Amino acid sequence: MSVKNTVTEIVCEIIGMQADEINPDASFSEDMGIDSLRALEILAAIENIFEITIDPERLKDMGSLNKVIKVTEEHVKCCDNL
Amino acid sequence: MITFDKIRRYLKQEAPFVFIDKVLEYEVDKRIVALKNVSGGELFSSLHFPEKAIYPGVFLVESVAQTTAVLCYISRKDEESQDTQYLALGGIQQFQFIKPVKPGDSLIIQVDITKRIANMVLVKAVITVDKAVVACGQLSFGVMKDEE
Numbered sequence: 001m002s003v004k005n006t007v008t009e010i011v012c013e014i015i016g017m018q019a020d021e022i023n024p025d026a027s028f029s030e031d032m033g034i035d036s037l038r039a040l041e042i043l044a045a046i047e048n049i050f051e052i053t054i055d056p057e058r059l060k061d062m063g064s065l066n067k068v069i070k071v072t073e074e075h076v077k078c079c080d081n082l
Numbered sequence: 083m084i085t086f087d088k089i090r091r092y093l094k095q096e097a098p099f100v101f102i103d104k105v106l107e108y109e110v111d112k113r114i115v116a117l118k119n120v121s122g123g124e125l126f127s128s129l130h131f132p133e134k135a136i137y138p139g140v141f142l143v144e145s146v147a148q149t150t151a152v153l154c155y156i157s158r159k160d161e162e163s164q165d166t167q168y169l170a171l172g173g174i175q176q177f178q179f180i181k182p183v184k185p186g187d188s189l190i191i192q193v194d195i196t197k198r199i200a201n202m203v204l205v206k207a208v209i210t211v212d213k214a215v216v217a218c219g220q221l222s223f224g225v226m227k228d229e230e
Contacts, residue, residue: 056198
């Protein structure tokens with residue numbers, strides 16, 4: 001499964017929505033009312049599934065589904081290049 | 083080790099709503115191991131359930147929450163803020179209740195901080211009785227300020 005699909009699945013499970021209900025560019029906090037704790041849970045789940053480590057400071061760059069996918073892809077590619 | 087009397091001072095909750103009896107070990111900002119003896123003298127034993135006393139799963143979750151609160155208290159950097167803040171449970175992820183807990187059991191509650199940023203913390207918790215896992219899962223918390 002692609003990074004995009006896996007991340008989407010993770011996010012959907014944590015926020016309790018279906019993939020087709022999410023605007024991938026919508027802001028978690030401003031548009032969807034998702035708090036920062038849920039964002040931290042998403043980060044932790046992604047780390048577990050992909051076996052990567054993401055600096056919690058990157059949370060500010062993970063404010064929408066597409067941004068989460070982008071940050072995850074960066075880290076997965078980084079690990080693949082090691 | 084941290085005694086019950088100190089634990090009571092660290093927590094916002096008051097007995098009988100204190101669900102850990104002592105802290106056996108801890109590493110600041112990392113992990114903590116606490117103990118709670120489950121007693122037939124507690125109110126739950128006659129109510130949950132009248133014919134078979136089983137320690138409620140939600141009390142296990144509360145034990146984890148309070149253990150986490152103690153770890154956060156002893157790990158705090160800002161001593162002045164402690165009186166005006168409390169640790170609020172934010173979420174429970176995949177918490178499993180594996181074996182029933184009953185009066186006479188001694189719970190060993192191990193909490194490890196997996197993520198911490200700003201005023202949020204994610205922990206993984208494992209609760210054992212006689213080294214057998216009875217419950218485990220991940221919880222998230224946020225530090226809240228007392229409203230005036």
